[in-house]
Amino acid sequence: MGVMRIGHVNLKVMDMDAALRHYERVLGLKETHRDADGNVYLKCWDEWDKYSLILTPSDSAGIRHVAYKVERDADLDELKARIEAYGTPAEMLPEGSMPAIGRLLKFNLPSGHEMRLYAHKEFVGTDVGSLNPDPWPDDVRGSAAHWLDHVLLMCEFDPERGVNRVEDNTRFMKTCLDFYLSEQLMVGPGHKLPVATWLFRSSTPHDIAFVGGPRNGLHHIAFFLDDWSDVLKSADVMAKNKVKIDVAPTRHGITRGTTIYFFDPSGNRNETFAGLGYLAQPDRPVTTWTEDEIGRAIFYHSGELNEAFTTVYT
Numbered sequence: 001m002g003v004m005r006i007g008h009v010n011l012k013v014m015d016m017d018a019a020l021r022h023y024e025r026v027l028g029l030k031e032t033h034r035d036a037d038g039n040v041y042l043k044c045w046d047e048w049d050k051y052s053l054i055l056t057p058s059d060s061a062g063i064r065h066v067a068y069k070v071e072r073d074a075d076l077d078e079l080k081a082r083i084e085a086y087g088t089p090a091e092m093l094p095e096g097s098m099p100a101i102g103r104l105l106k107f108n109l110p111s112g113h114e115m116r117l118y119a120h121k122e123f124v125g126t127d128v129g130s131l132n133p134d135p136w137p138d139d140v141r142g143s144a145a146h147w148l149d150h151v152l153l154m155c156e157f158d159p160e161r162g163v164n165r166v167e168d169n170t171r172f173m174k175t176c177l178d179f180y181l182s183e184q185l186m187v188g189p190g191h192k193l194p195v196a197t198w199l200f201r202s203s204t205p206h207d208i209a210f211v212g213g214p215r216n217g218l219h220h221i222a223f224f225l226d227d228w229s230d231v232l233k234s235a236d237v238m239a240k241n242k243v244k245i246d247v248a249p250t251r252h253g254i255t256r257g258t259t260i261y262f263f264d265p266s267g268n269r270n271e272t273f274a275g276l277g278y279l280a281q282p283d284r285p286v287t288t289w290t291e292d293e294i295g296r297a298i299f300y301h302s303g304e305l306n307e308a309f310t311t312v313y314t
């Protein structure tokens, strides 16, 4: 029961043609729907529901909402009651509010980011099908991302004013949505302040993460690849397509993933990463990283965190 996994992200893009070239040619997503308002819906080859990314034409970049899929329709009623009992308003949007999707529970995280939950989305199948399937399809482009894996949201963090939306969001996700904490990065005297947290409902190290910063926003959306050689190939695809690479292939200490960060043409940060990390289980001890090891926590090889990585985001 409850949340299973990330379902989709709705991003704002400033040039739809350029955005489509990026998500189709570089990441390998395919368009599955387009609505009258100019929103374009896409999916990765290994996903079975109709879409995992919605691109909305806009005059700015950033995230509009992130949605997670729950197992049963009745979960939406139970979670609505829990969210409201927590003191957070929640609204049930009727079926038909979004294409190919059932009713949606809409609310804002303590940070203000909009989140939606749903139980049904039109099933279209993966590109290899589910009857005696091949391990990968022939007609997939670029990095050939398997699936949208997680989002990392930037949350207002100003301990001098007593503001820590990372902590607030983490408590909300654990209390209302039964997420589990896998890793945390602690700062301040005695390492008492969580400045970043990684949480899961699936069996991977994170389905969502929160990092503290000067303002709320989107740090990145991440797409899953199989292994390190796919990460290298993904970097080659980016170089071929003149994509602005933010961080060249390396490894995270946190989650153990191998990774690249880059930007879509509107400046929304993307990540392609490989490695399921470890088997995340509710009783697994939480991994704690301390401020003095922040460099290795984020970029394990260089051990250095560049300033722009946590200050430039949409």
Ligand code: M3P
Pocket: 152, 196, 211, 219, 222, 252, 254, 255, 257, 271, 273, 298, 310
């Ligand atoms: C990841 C990950 C930051 C750390 C990011 C880590 C933004 O993206 O997938 O584990 O500090």
Ligand code: FE
Pocket: 150, 152, 220, 222, 271
């Ligand atoms: Fe990530």
